[in-house]
């Protein structure tokens with residue numbers, strides 16, 4: 001797709017039973033990328049697919065999981081990534097982190113950390129408050145001590161994983177359900193001269209426990225993944241969460257505090273929420 005052009009996608013609306021919210025829908029999202037939930041009962045959701053062949057394969061999997069296809073419409077999606085590239089300027093986050101595009105690299109001063117991100121289709125350029133909230137908390141954590149191992153769930157462009165590695169983590173792993181994001185995260189790691197592990201492996205299949213786990217994903221995903229996120233932390237490890245709305249903070253606390261987490265920090269920026277939690281105390 002060239003600059004300024006639009007892309008045609010197929011917008012597929014599905015309906016299923018309310019129980020599918022926690023069972024079938026996560027499986028569909030895992031195979032076909034993010035969904036917009038229109039209503040929860042009955043469950044109605046929208047997926048965006050490339051072509052009729054994908055819609056046919058999607059339809060088979062969806063019907064096995066109890067969904068029916070309600071309608072398929074063509075829609076035009078703007079090539080926002082090109083527009084975004086043009087507007088991407090170096091951005092300082094926290095005290096020392098600079099998020100810079102490849103064409104503006106090499107200008108940071110002493111004590112500053114440069115994270116090179118080539119803006120593409122994956123989410124994560126530091127401009128979104130949810131990303132900035134986790135980046136700032138990461139920086140604070142590394143100012144206080146060393147966090148040798150870090151897991152970034154929903155890595156997108158890899159921005160949080162790259163920041164963790166540059167701040168001093170020795171082993172960093174980034175997971176994302178979206179293969180395009182994983183590809184971009186690997187490319188961004190190479191641009192930063194870092195070799196990190198990025199994978200589409202689902203969290204529940206990923207083995208390993210970490211000192212720090214980061215997740216900037218929706219409230220809906222964070223509720224479903226709560227137990228699995230806890231299982232990937234070492235005792236005393238920290239979980240840094242964002243991607244939910246500030247008004248959803250009470251819901252997040254109701255989900256996480258009964259799982260042996262202790263609350264460390266709550267923050268809000270614009271309409272977005274952030275939580276830092278300690279695992280294994282409570």
Ligand SMILES: C[S@@+](CC[C@H](N)C(=O)[O-])C[C@H]1O[C@@H](n2cnc3c(N)ncnc32)[C@H](O)[C@@H]1O
Nearest residue numbers: 123124131154155156175176177178181216221
């Ligand atoms: C809001 S973006 C965050 C990107 C980046 N970590 C940041 O902070 O800017 C969320 C990312 O999570 C991915 N994602 C959503 N649900 C997921 C899940 N259950 N497991 C892994 N990745 C997921 C999406 O594909 C998307 O790339």
